[in-house]
Amino acid sequence: MKNRDPGRASSAPPRREGENSDQAVVVEDGRAKSNEPVSSAVAEPEATTLRHEPHEPPRQPLPAKLFEKRTKVHNKRIDGPFRRFKWLVMLVTLAIYYGTPWIRWDRGPYAPDQAVLVDLANRRFYMFGIEIWPHEFYYVAGLLIMAALGLFLVTSAVGRAWCGYACPQTVWTDLFQHVDRFVDGDRNARIKLDAAPLGLRKIVKRAFKYTIYLVIAFWTGGAWIMYFADAPTLVRDFWVGEAAPAAYITVGILTLTTFTLGGFMREQVCIYMCPWPRIQTAMMDEKSLLVTYKDWRGEPRGSVKKAKKNPEKFGDCIDCLQCVAVCPTGIDIREGPQVGCITCALCIDACDKVMAEVGRPRGLIDYATLEDCEKEANGEVARPPWKALLRPRTIAYFLIWGSVGLAMLFALGVRSHVGLSVSPDRNPPYILMSDGSVRNSYTLKLRNMESRPRAMEIALQGLPGAVMWTDTSGRDAAARTQVKTVPADQVLVVRAYVIAPEGVDTQEFSFRVTSRDEQRESAETEARFDTPGGSE
């Protein structure tokens, strides 16, 4: 490489390590030429002649550190409409999380009375009036699809509102930050305390704070397991040491994760660990509502004093850094939309307050779409933010989301509450009886999804001349139909022996189960009758 072009090598000054010459400019034949690539789109015609032979690119020293050390966020207290909304969302979401397992829902004597219950032991999922069995797990898949579409909808309509208000990481981080404020005081006091040497006062304060952290974390872990068992019973069992080991392990793990994720990692989870901000970044466009600093209005920044002296020269931003101080993720919103911004809008509250104090219009930082910002900057009248919600994409998302929900509700409404599965014995496939007739054995599973016992009639469809009996009825009771009582909310396993007269060929037939009540729900399942002789 070095000796590829001796002519050039002679004219270009050889570079030595540590030489601090300007690598962007190379002197060749007495003319300075750029070492940077020049796009043909912008270069003047003579640029071709001005360009020199390619050189080794200038060596860029690596940044000394690839790891950016975290600066701890001490966000300042703020009050305003968005903060109050955040309080409300926090209250509602925490109340839902901690309170839901305690809601009761009467399902009669045969089913648990907890409104929301994931009964892993009995493999049932109860949610108010809905009961889901394991084979209906597609409803849960449907719920997850709805959750994903809901996030798309919210993202395309109001940007990262999920991140800013409802995400558990945000809610618990917010909660823990309030604990910080309660124990250590507001921003300045906390910064001071952090910098202070470890003394008795600091130790006591830290111990007190971490105790509160732990209590919240434990309560959070404890609330989680309530969804998987009868809550009052589980609380009693938990404290007398009779709960399942899984309960203690789960509480332990969730206590630990809540303690670390909410107490210490906080915004780092959003910035470094969570995939959702990246996905959302890809989903947003110039029509998405997001928290925006209106730089066309704010720049250039200057203090109130400077602006008074020279009102023409400065924008509305007085560079008071209040927006940075209140930010729970510690970013500067004036640098534009960024992955660290969870759009909690606390900076809007802070900025509006300052603007009111200095007598300038509110909304220097505001919810706006980039498109509207551009319009506004050009002097046009901006639409009110709620109009940004109604556009084809959000409507399409809403329609898809709604139709998935409606389809699931419809499927839930018309689903059958009886079921039948048939598994024929394969060993032996058929049994020759002493009178020459042929017997096949089947294991039937009768499913009763009502929370009351139901009498069900099993009937043979097809297979002329055949009769059946069951393991409990005996051969004397052999007939074309049998009646069984299936316990409430259970599957009854029935052994059915079907016997067909001599000479019957191997053939398909089916079992039909019908509930003997006013609903008369039924289900039919195909089976095969094997014989030694004929084929299909």
Add this chain to the structure above:
Amino acid sequence: MTNKRIDEPTGTETVGHEWDGIEELDTPMPRWWLWTLYLTIIWGVIYVILYPAWPLVDRATEGVLGWSSRGELAEEMSVVDQARVSMREELSRIPIERLPENSELFTQAVAGGRSAFQVHCSQCHGSGAAGSKTLGYPNLNDDDWLWGGDLKAIEYTLVNGIRAPGVEDTRTSLMPPFAGVFEPAQIDGLVNHVLSLSGKATSSSSGAQLYQDNCSICHGPAGEGDRELGAPRLNDAIWLYGSSREQVREQILNPKMGRMPHWIGRLDPVTIKMLSAYVWSLGGGEEFVEVSENPAVEVDEEP
């Protein structure tokens, strides 16, 4: 190692080797990695002290907890056995012919019998209890019983076995070999008559006569068999050793007679009860009839 130097752009020391101009940075391990390594070392030391760890010539170090996988299994088994105690006790008290009335106990007995069957019986009768025609093991699913198909009869067979050597009460019967007794033509007639009992052939008067003289004492004039003697029915569709002419002829000349070991002494009475319930539940079980036609024959004796 003397060439160690600080790499200027990164500020990291190099390892001191150089390969054709390439040097390697001596980047320290990430802290979390190092701590995990230390933790695993501590964990390893504690584990070696507490649990069996070092293999010796014929055993291993025992560890202070005294844990062993065999011990754990024994403990788990005893827990399971404890849980079954009440069921087994109840099962040992109930007379077997009353078992089907207690459906919960019966279900448990059938389940227990199923697993015992897989261990002790499936070698001959097959895992599906379908037996084997070529080897002469009877199918237990059907409704044809050589020695009786009610619960008591099945239990008796299990307890005492069939032609079990050295067992006094074993079920036993003898089909005499007729090799060299008949002329070939006589044999053909006899085979025809036997097959005609179930409609598989047409009989002749000579064959019928031979049957009456030699076979009907045990197998009955119409081939209905005799369970008290263990003489199989000949007028049904089930043929333990096959229904072709050759197979029937072979069975007359050199009869095969199956054996079944007795199980009392090898299995406890409760397990035998469970096995009886399982075999009975396979679909061919017969109702127990209280009064025996011939009171002299006590097949229902409790072992």
